[in-house]
Amino acid sequence: AQKVTQAQTEISVVEKEDVTLDCVYETRDTTYYLFWYKQPPSGELVFLIRRNSFDEQNEISGRYSWNFQKSTSSFNFTITASQVVDSAVYFCALSKLSGTYKYIFGTGTRLKVLA
Amino acid sequence: DGGITQSPKYLFRKEGQNVTLSCEQNLNHDAMYWYRQDPGQGLRLIYYSQIVNDFQKGDIAEGYSVSREKKESFPLTVTSAQKNPTAFYLCASSERTGTPNSPLHFGNGTRLTVT
Numbered sequence: 426a427q428k429v430t431q432a433q434t435e436i437s438v439v440e441k442e443d444v445t446l447d448c449v450y451e452t453r454d455t456t457y458y459l460f461w462y463k464q465p466p467s468g469e470l471v472f473l474i475r476r477n478s479f480d481e482q483n484e485i486s487g488r489y490s491w492n493f494q495k496s497t498s499s500f501n502f503t504i505t506a507s508q509v510v511d512s513a514v515y516f517c518a519l520s521k522l523s524g525t526y527k528y529i530f531g532t533g534t535r536l537k538v539l540a
Numbered sequence: 541d542g543g544i545t546q547s548p549k550y551l552f553r554k555e556g557q558n559v560t561l562s563c564e565q566n567l568n569h570d571a572m573y574w575y576r577q578d579p580g581q582g583l584r585l586i587y588y589s590q591i592v593n594d595f596q597k598g599d600i601a602e603g604y605s606v607s608r609e610k611k612e613s614f615p616l617t618v619t620s621a622q623k624n625p626t627a628f629y630l631c632a633s634s635e636r637t638g639t640p641n642s643p644l645h646f647g648n649g650t651r652l653t654v655t
Contacts, residue, residue: 462646467648470644516583528583528644530582
């Protein structure tokens with residue numbers, strides 16, 4: 426069975442604090458892809474990052490960084506020095522190579538950054 | 541600018557009426573998707589289409605219907621058979637299915653309220 430778990434329903438931080446959003450996944454496939462999307466209040470999900478199962482290198486993009494650990498089936502997302510504009514719902518998702526192609530989304534984490 | 545346009549942004553209907561949600565893309569993407577978003581449940585796949593004149597049921601297709609007569613358009617009809625139609629509906633596209641590393645591009649969504 427494929428599953429993505431985002432245990433944090435909602436997180437509130439004060440501006441400039443660092444925050445980590447957790448994502449734990451389950452899959453029996455050896456080849457798969459992990460994604461993070463951001464959903465601001467406007468409603469549109471925006472693609473942030475993609476990582477394949479063979480690439481465990483961490484990635485940094487400005488204030489955003491991602492930590493992929495196959496040993497713990499986790500793909501966590503850290504925002505450094507958070508800003509009010511980071512307030513959104515963040516979704517982690519899994520897609521797989523075998524079988525019917527579809528994404529499996531987590532339930533999302535709502536991040537509130539307070540000024 | 542290329543993107544996905546969903547209309548209308550808000551839609552109100554009486555129970556028992558069918559309603560059609562519009563989704564148009566100018567990204568020249570082959571694959572299109574409809575998702576339903578409910579609070580605390582993440583995104584659930586309703587239907588997807590890999591090519592014109594072909595579409596497949598997703599996880600929660602009951603009470604919904606779609607068509608794909610043109611590459612650019614993938615309208616979703618919420619029928620009176622859908623027992624709980626009030627939700628936020630998101631349309632998405634990707635370059636093609638069968639390539640699970642393709643990120644999804646989303647529209648701004650339609651919020652449907654049925655009373």
